[in-house]
Amino acid sequence: MEAYRQEIIVGSVVIYMLFCVATGLWAMRRTRDSSDFFVAGRGLGPIVIALALFSSTLSGFGFVGGPGLVYSIGVSSFWMVVISSTGYAVGFFLVAKRIRMIAELRDCLSLPDVVAARYGSDAVRFLIALTIVLGVMGYLATQILAMAVVMQAILSGTETFANVGLVSCVVISSAVLIFYCVTGGIIASVYTDVVQGFIMMSAGSLILMTAVSVFDGGMQEATAIILADDSEAIMPFGSAGVMASLGWFFVFGLGLAGQPHLITKMMMNKKMSDNRSILPMSLFGYVMAALLWISIGIVMRAAVIDGIVEPLALPDDAASTFLSIFANPLLAGVVFAGLFAAIMSTSDAFLNIGTAAIIHDIPTALRGRSVENELLWARVVTVLLAIVAAGFALYSHYADATLVALLGAFGWGTFAASIFPVVAVGLNWRGATVAGAVTAISAALLINFVVQLSSIVPPYGISGPLVAFVTSMILFIGVSLITKQPELAPDIEDVLRI
């Protein structure tokens, strides 16, 4: 079997991609209007939502960047993972019920729709849509680039496809992504998420078993080796220190309820009461998949320190090196399919919300109505958005990484700082005002932009997104408290009371 390692890996990825194409074709017949395209007609069951939620949370970063971060800075990066239980809990307590109620009551297609209904303001709708578009471009570009780089690495190990270039890999991977997103919209997206979720959970648990068997003494031997080398790396705050760790706790934990690609999925379930089972199922799935993040990172750091493995050229090589040295070819195939699943499940969610922002939310904010024939335009813009993001990705790779890095700043942290106060707090506090929302979103965007552009490095590992998040929370509540209490529409008043 070892002789066919590369063929098995390529075969697993090809089977997975064919599945995505088939799902797109199947979902196309179920997508009749823009409501089906963007929110699946609000008719999805609890298992589908739970798997779609967690698989969209864990992007390709979790499979490549995550183990690389543990390799590089030790336990510090655990904080991005272990906060998942807190993050999901806060998200469900604050968002799941009311976003679903407003979505059904006002027939909302997107998060900015919900926000506009809550605040009765197109300015807030516009700012949220703008934040989403900026964030989506950065996220999508990095995800597409990651997908192409991994594909090229896999193909380079075969004789037949060894010379396939990066541009071809971008084209192939983007084509599959675009196909199922365009044909089946969010329906294809969430049903591929279900399989993607199962693959990721299987990959996580199998990798843990493999990782534990690398050292005779199991995980304890690996952590003891790291402890002997640099105790701080394996202590609770890791190499990056206490404030970097707690910053991640804040931004990744609370911030989960501010991620538009995740909370939009809370609008899609058929029955509100399904939320009671969606929460624990999502968390379970996430924990299983995230085992890969932690176990590969720890074992690879210990293996390099112990001299079992040569030092890595880049921390991000941790996962691929682990798979090539320690994993059975079949497991490597599952994990590589899982990696594509992780990247695609996040990318399709971003494509969907980005498209909604462009064809539905921004036109509605500017001229009071969406475009004519939304379904057609949704499909056209999905293609264009993916092409532009792929272009950004290639430009970033070959010419100048600044643009994508800048857009990348509008990632998780900016979504958290801009959207969390306005949505998560605003849906539960009737005293929240338009002035508070506009101030909080503007401040969050500004702080993140300034920190990114000026390359400011705050002391003790304090991060820009942490500062932006705390500031936007203070401004949102503070400005709302001192501005005039709003007159809410009667139905929204009722939703906030229920």
Added chain:
Amino acid sequence: MTKHVIYCIFAVCVSMGLLLLMIGMADSVPNAGGQPHAEHPGMVIGADGAARLAHIGSLAFMFNSLLLTLVVGLCVLGVSERYRSRKFLAGMGGSWLFMLMIWWMMFSTHQEFLLTGETDYFMGFPVPTAWQMYGTWLGAIPLIVMYSYGFRTFIYTREDEAEFDALLEQAARNSQQN
């Protein structure tokens, strides 16, 4: 009592902002955010943990204690005022204490290690890290249990469902009239 929970949340956020400011202005320690490993490129080491916490240890402890308070405060905010019963608040209080206890155990066992250089292991990790790894994950489980098992009591009761259905019917009637 919980009608003004937003003021508590605001106070916690302002306190966290002030703590961030104090930490930012505290005496700096070289390489507090880590330094390159001498032998293995790409790896970062933390080196002297005691020195890194010398000026900001207690501030960081307070910061995370406030963060955990904020988490619970936000969960309270997410529940309708009429369902914030004594039973619910007791559950939330218990969850808060549970999370604080885990945080205290993580912090104090780490401090102990910094003093003695010795640690036991629990399920593959040094004890302070096990508190972080397993404890933080488990810390929010009471909140999740309260959400799932208390769904029909605190989150979305049968009365809420009936009220919402009536709202939907009203909205449908209104759209037909228009």
